[in-house]
Amino acid sequence: MAERTIRLTMAQALLRFLDRQYVSIDGSETKFVKGVMGIFGHGNVTGIGEALERSAGGLTFVQGKNEQGMVHAATAFAKQNGRRQIFACTSSIGPGALNMVTAAATATVNRIPVLLLPGDNFASRQPDPVLQQLEMNWDYTISACDPFKAVSKYWDRIVRPEQLMTAAVNAIRTLVDPAETGAVTLALPQDVQAEAYEYPLAFFERTVHAIDRRPPSAEAVRRAARLIEGKKRPLLIAGGGALYSAATDRLAAFAEAFGIPVAETQAGKGALPWNHPLNVGAIGVTGSLAANRLAREADLIIGVGTRYSDFTTSSKSAFARPDAAFVNLNANGADAAKLGALAMTCDAREGLAALGEALAAAGYRSGYEAAELADLKRRWESEVDRLHTLEHEDGLAQTRALGIVNGTIDPSAIVVCAAGSLPGDMHRLWRASGPRTYHMEYGFSCMGYEVSGAFGAALADPDKEVYAVVGDGSYLMLHSELITSLQEGRKITVLLFANGGFQCIHHLQREHGSDGFGNEFRYRSADTERLTGAYMDIDYAAHARSLGAKAYKAETAEQLKEALLLAKRETVSTLIEIRVVPGTNSGGYDSWWHVGVPEVSSSDAVEAAHRNMKERLRAVRRP
Known part of the structure; x- marks a missing residue:
C-alpha cells in the first residue's frame, strides 16, 4: 500500500510540522510552538513569509522591529513559560540573519529554547552572488548563517526539501531537552524554501514529546x-x-x-x-x-x-x-x-x-x-532597608529608586533586567515574592535584552504587570520592541534609570586604577579633545511619547512613586524616565571579581590594582 503524502513547499511543511508539536511534563500537555516572530526580506518573504500568510495553521505571527530584539523577546517568552513553549524567529539572509546571532548566544548561555529560521543563499547558486551574500573564495559554502554554529546547540542547512524531515525532528529533540536546550538554527536557502516535495502525512501527525524527569541513580x-x-x-x-x-x-x-x-x-x-x-x-x-x-x-x-x-x-x-x-x-x-x-x-x-x-x-x-x-538575615535585611531609603544630596540614589519601585508595584508583577549596575542592585536588594516574578538575563548580560524581554514576558503572562528595569545605555542600544508591544496591545512599563552613561563599567574602571574613560555620555571637550565635557541632555520621555507610548519623568522619591501609580493605570506601554545620581549603586559585601588588570602602566594606581589582583588570586580555587 502506497504511503499517503501531501505536496507542500519546504516552508509550508516546516510550519505544518511545528504546529503539531506538543510537550508533556508531569502529564500536562502544552502546545510547544506558539508562533513565529519575523522580519521579512528577499531571503524569506516569498518562502516562509508566503507560507505564514497562506498556511500558518494555528501559529501566531508577530512582526519584529529588530532581529536581535525579536529573538530576545522569544527567549524571554520561553523563559517566562518555564521552557514549555517557544516562538520561532525568521529573518532574511545577510544582515537580518547576523542580527540574530547575539540573541542566539544569549539564549544558549541561559539554557533557553529558541528556534531560528534565517534565510540563506540560493542552494542552486543560479543568482550568484545574490544580494547580501558573503563570498568567501576559500570556502564558497560559507554564508551569514555559519556564525550561528558557534552559538547554537543544533545547526543544520536545508539544501533539499526532503532533508527537512530529519532536521526538524533533531531541532525539536534539542529544544525540548532540559540538559541540551538553547538556540537551534535551521538555515533555509531561499530557493529551497519554495521547492515542493511529496511529504508523508505521518510527518505531520500530532506529536507529544514527554519531558521525563530524570531520577538520580x-x-x-x-x-x-x-x-x-x-x-x-x-x-x-x-x-x-x-x-x-x-x-x-x-x-x-x-x-x-x-x-x-x-x-x-x-x-x-x-x-x-x-x-x-x-x-x-x-x-x-x-x-x-x-x-x-x-x-x-x-x-x-x-x-x-x-x-x-x-x-x-x-x-x-x-x-x-x-x-x-x-x-x-x-x-x-x-x-x-x-x-x-x-x-x-x-x-x-x-x-x-x-x-x-x-x-x-x-x-x-x-x-x-x-x-x-x-x-x-536580620542584619542583611537592615542593610537592604538602609539602601532602600538612602538619601543623597545630589538627587535620587539608584538604590532608593529601586526600593520605591519594589515597595510600590504589585508583588506578583514581573521585573525584567539584564545588564549594567542594575542587575547587581536587583540581585542584592530586590525582594522577590516568589517564582517567575524576577526575570533576569545575566548568563550573557546582554545589553538591550530588557525592553524586548519585557515584551516577551508580557506575551507569556498577559495578566500580570511587566516592568523593564533598564539603564539609559541599554535602552539606547535596543528598544525597538517597545513599538511591537504597542502594536500587539501587550502593555509593558519601562523603568529607565538615566545616569548618564555606561556607569557600571565606568565604576569598574575606577575600581582598578583608571580615572574613568569613554563610558559616560558627555560632549567632547575642546580643551582635552576627549569625552569629558558636560553630560548630554537626552529626553527619553519625549522619545517614548514619539513612538506612541505614555511617559513620565521622576527626579525625586515622591515623583517616582506618583509616576508608578499613574503608569499602573495606563492601558498602553509606558516609560518612566528616572534620573538617578551616577555611582549610587551598591557594591562589595565580601565578594571579588577577577578582571585582568595591566601589569605595566604609567598609572601607579593601575599597577597597585594589578598587585592586589595577584594577591587575591592566591586564595582562589583551581582550576
Missing part, C-alpha cells in the same frame, strides 16, 4: 548522603534549574527539614520568597553579606540547577575553606561535575526528593543554630 544518592552526613555547615545554592524543574516546594522542604540556608543565583532568585527564614539572599559578586559569609565558612555547597558562573562563585574565591566539598544536582552532566563536585545528574526536583529521603533516614541535621541564621 541510587548509588549517586548514597554517595551524596554519606558526604553530607559528615558536614555541619552546608549551604544550598538555588540556580535557574530549581525554577525550570518546578522544584521550589521541594527546595523549601529540603532546607527546612535539615536546617540548611539557601542562597540564590541571578537565575534562581525567587526560588524561595525573600522573607523565608532560610533565604539568605544573593550569592557571589552581586551577593548579600549574609550569603557570602556563609559561603566563606561553608564546608559543603549543594548546588541545585546552577552552572556556577564566575559571578556566582566570585571567580572561585567565595568558598574559602580548604575542606569545602560540593554536591551538584543538575540535568546537565557538565554542570553537575563543576568544581570537582560529587555529581548527581538528575532533575532537580527528583534529586532533592531522593536525597531528602536518604538524609532523613540517617537523621541528618546541619550544625547551624537557628539564632545564628536569623541574626545574619
Whole structure:
C-alpha cells in the first residue's frame, strides 16, 4: 500500500510540522510552538513569509522591529513559560540573519529554547552572488548563517526539501531537552524554501514529546548522603534549574527539614520568597553579606540547577575553606561535575526528593543554630532597608529608586533586567515574592535584552504587570520592541534609570586604577579633545511619547512613586524616565571579581590594582 503524502513547499511543511508539536511534563500537555516572530526580506518573504500568510495553521505571527530584539523577546517568552513553549524567529539572509546571532548566544548561555529560521543563499547558486551574500573564495559554502554554529546547540542547512524531515525532528529533540536546550538554527536557502516535495502525512501527525524527569541513580544518592552526613555547615545554592524543574516546594522542604540556608543565583532568585527564614539572599559578586559569609565558612555547597558562573562563585574565591566539598544536582552532566563536585545528574526536583529521603533516614541535621541564621538575615535585611531609603544630596540614589519601585508595584508583577549596575542592585536588594516574578538575563548580560524581554514576558503572562528595569545605555542600544508591544496591545512599563552613561563599567574602571574613560555620555571637550565635557541632555520621555507610548519623568522619591501609580493605570506601554545620581549603586559585601588588570602602566594606581589582583588570586580555587 502506497504511503499517503501531501505536496507542500519546504516552508509550508516546516510550519505544518511545528504546529503539531506538543510537550508533556508531569502529564500536562502544552502546545510547544506558539508562533513565529519575523522580519521579512528577499531571503524569506516569498518562502516562509508566503507560507505564514497562506498556511500558518494555528501559529501566531508577530512582526519584529529588530532581529536581535525579536529573538530576545522569544527567549524571554520561553523563559517566562518555564521552557514549555517557544516562538520561532525568521529573518532574511545577510544582515537580518547576523542580527540574530547575539540573541542566539544569549539564549544558549541561559539554557533557553529558541528556534531560528534565517534565510540563506540560493542552494542552486543560479543568482550568484545574490544580494547580501558573503563570498568567501576559500570556502564558497560559507554564508551569514555559519556564525550561528558557534552559538547554537543544533545547526543544520536545508539544501533539499526532503532533508527537512530529519532536521526538524533533531531541532525539536534539542529544544525540548532540559540538559541540551538553547538556540537551534535551521538555515533555509531561499530557493529551497519554495521547492515542493511529496511529504508523508505521518510527518505531520500530532506529536507529544514527554519531558521525563530524570531520577538520580541510587548509588549517586548514597554517595551524596554519606558526604553530607559528615558536614555541619552546608549551604544550598538555588540556580535557574530549581525554577525550570518546578522544584521550589521541594527546595523549601529540603532546607527546612535539615536546617540548611539557601542562597540564590541571578537565575534562581525567587526560588524561595525573600522573607523565608532560610533565604539568605544573593550569592557571589552581586551577593548579600549574609550569603557570602556563609559561603566563606561553608564546608559543603549543594548546588541545585546552577552552572556556577564566575559571578556566582566570585571567580572561585567565595568558598574559602580548604575542606569545602560540593554536591551538584543538575540535568546537565557538565554542570553537575563543576568544581570537582560529587555529581548527581538528575532533575532537580527528583534529586532533592531522593536525597531528602536518604538524609532523613540517617537523621541528618546541619550544625547551624537557628539564632545564628536569623541574626545574619536580620542584619542583611537592615542593610537592604538602609539602601532602600538612602538619601543623597545630589538627587535620587539608584538604590532608593529601586526600593520605591519594589515597595510600590504589585508583588506578583514581573521585573525584567539584564545588564549594567542594575542587575547587581536587583540581585542584592530586590525582594522577590516568589517564582517567575524576577526575570533576569545575566548568563550573557546582554545589553538591550530588557525592553524586548519585557515584551516577551508580557506575551507569556498577559495578566500580570511587566516592568523593564533598564539603564539609559541599554535602552539606547535596543528598544525597538517597545513599538511591537504597542502594536500587539501587550502593555509593558519601562523603568529607565538615566545616569548618564555606561556607569557600571565606568565604576569598574575606577575600581582598578583608571580615572574613568569613554563610558559616560558627555560632549567632547575642546580643551582635552576627549569625552569629558558636560553630560548630554537626552529626553527619553519625549522619545517614548514619539513612538506612541505614555511617559513620565521622576527626579525625586515622591515623583517616582506618583509616576508608578499613574503608569499602573495606563492601558498602553509606558516609560518612566528616572534620573538617578551616577555611582549610587551598591557594591562589595565580601565578594571579588577577577578582571585582568595591566601589569605595566604609567598609572601607579593601575599597577597597585594589578598587585592586589595577584594577591587575591592566591586564595582562589583551581582550576
